[in-house]
Amino acid sequence: MSAISMKVNGKAVCGEVESRTLLVDFIRTNLGLTGTHVGCDTSQCGACVVHIGGKAVKSCTTLAVACEGADVTTIEGISKNGALHPMQQAFHEQHGLQCGFCTPGMIMASIDIVKRNGKKVSEEVIRRELSGNICRCTGYHNIVVAVQSAAEKM
């Protein structure tokens, strides 16, 4: 077991993990932050996307021990003072989710897309850059609309 410490959603956290513990398991099991989901566990579906140092990554394909000292943001860390993040609000308003399982990863990926591409991000770019996030119920139309709507407000 190794002792690790990192920053998650702005707070210093620490824990004891095995070398093989994945970041997503540390987040869900040790920290009890169960908003980050494991969909496929094979780095395909994107339900586990979190930000490390501001970059969107798949936490099911990242070792917790490798995140020593890292700055991690999960879906729980994006609302401010009880108000939904503009991306969460847009998914809600535009019906960008149905069962909601993929939504945490979709939202973390979408925030990253808008941060890199700006307010005028095109539908084409959104669709291309969401290729690592899979939704099995709504299809992607309303998700893309939600991202575009949030981009204007971010």
Place this chain on the structure above:
Amino acid sequence: MENFNYHRPATVNAAAALLKKSKDGSYMAGGHTLLPTMKQGLAKPTDIIDLSAIKGFSGIAVSKSAVVIKAGTTHMEVATSAAVKKAIPALWEMAGKIGGVHVRNRGTIGGSIANSDPAADYPSACVGLGATIITDKRKIAADAFFTGMFQTALKAGEIITAVSFPIPKKSSHMKFPNPASRYALTGVFVSQDSAGKVRVAVTGAGPKVFRIADMEAALSKDFAASALNGIQVKAKGLNSDMHATAEYRAHLIGVLARRAVAAAK
């Protein structure tokens, strides 16, 4: 995934020493092939030597004649580098077509090349541009580096530190991605150097990246898509799976090669 000893050295020498000391250790760069492989039980290293904390292990330097990319540089860094875009647009474009955003944020050029996945994109850029693979021990020409499916010329413990791509006169990369995995079902990288010499490298279609001599000879005489008319790629020895037959891949090579030549800049 079975447990292992985890190491995070700060220098290449320390990494090499740790691997030598381990019973059956493995280097890890972005981990985006190694970790999925370990989850499936296909790899069970006793030790993982994580190269991501090595100082000076990532970065891009562009000179008049070459683009040198350090081994730990992520696909995202290459795909967003204005200097790479200007020097070798095809390489820049190719990096942006690897996996998805999250994969590009973690996957590295060194990891991709060391793995020699038959469907990976970087091997085609290395062979298609005549790159040199630089390790902690020596320099290896790309043509001699990829020796087979998941096989390279790297000796036990040897670490890739950088890849040097000569800047061509023209180049282009065309990829037919598997719509689910984004790996190349077939990909073709074409380049023409200042002396007119042409390279055509194919990935995804065979057990490893390979060149097509007939196409290179025809294009060296006349760098036009029409120069490839009549050149049939043989299906024998090409990959055949649930996604595409060997015959289909052979056909794709011709289509993608013609498109690549037409789009080369």
